[in-house]
Amino acid sequence: MAHFLYGDAEVFRLSCLADEAVLAQQQIFKLPESVSNIAPAIERNGKVFLVSKVLTRSDLDDNLSRVLLPKKHVLDNVSNFLTMKEWEDVNNTEEGIEVRTWVGDREEENGTHFKYWDKSLKSYLFYKHWIKLAKKHSLNIGDKLNVWGRRDPDTNELRFEFTFDKQ
Numbered sequence: 337m338a339h340f341l342y343g344d345a346e347v348f349r350l351s352c353l354a355d356e357a358v359l360a361q362q363q364i365f366k367l368p369e370s371v372s373n374i375a376p377a378i379e380r381n382g383k384v385f386l387v388s389k390v391l392t393r394s395d396l397d398d399n400l401s402r403v404l405l406p407k408k409h410v411l412d413n414v415s416n417f418l419t420m421k422e423w424e425d426v427n428n429t430e431e432g433i434e435v436r437t438w439v440g441d442r443e444e445e446n447g448t449h450f451k452y453w454d455k456s457l458k459s460y461l462f463y464k465h466w467i468k469l470a471k472k473h474s475l476n477i478g479d480k481l482n483v484w485g486r487r488d489p490d491t492n493e494l495r496f497e498f499t500f501d502k503q
Contacts, residue, residue: 383484386413402463410460417485427452438497478503
């Protein structure tokens with residue numbers, strides 16, 4: 337892919353990011369075995385596999401009400417799926433970004449927030465209403481959370497869709 341020289345460094349950076357986004361879309365994501373058999377149907381609906389996590393005790397703690405995500409997978413996959421503005425807000429604002437949350441074909445009553453927690457954890461996480469969602473779906477230690485990304489076709493609004501592999 338050829339790059340053109342731009343006088344404005346920011347325009348060049350945006351062009352490089354656009355090139356990376358195109359390449360990321362062309363990549364074939366390695367899907368977890370438990371969902372690989374349903375991948376063709378999900379891909380037809382515009383969903384992209386982003387990250388998975390085996391749930392731990394702290395992910396299901398009522399007092400913490402957050403689930404930590406593997407930082408490398410977030411950086412490799414989720415960062416390429418978000419807009420530049422969304423990614424900046426995830427990393428640079430106290431609240432992160434609020435996202436509509438779906439489980440299966442149903443939208444959850446309460447969305448969740450996604451952010452980078454730079455204080456002590458230095459990790460990405462979902463918080464706000466996470467523990468309600470975990471209880472509603474009877475999640476346990478050892479269950480696997482799979483996170484898929486999707487954009488509303490009319491508004492381009494970000495959606496995270498969760499699937500669970502129960503132990």
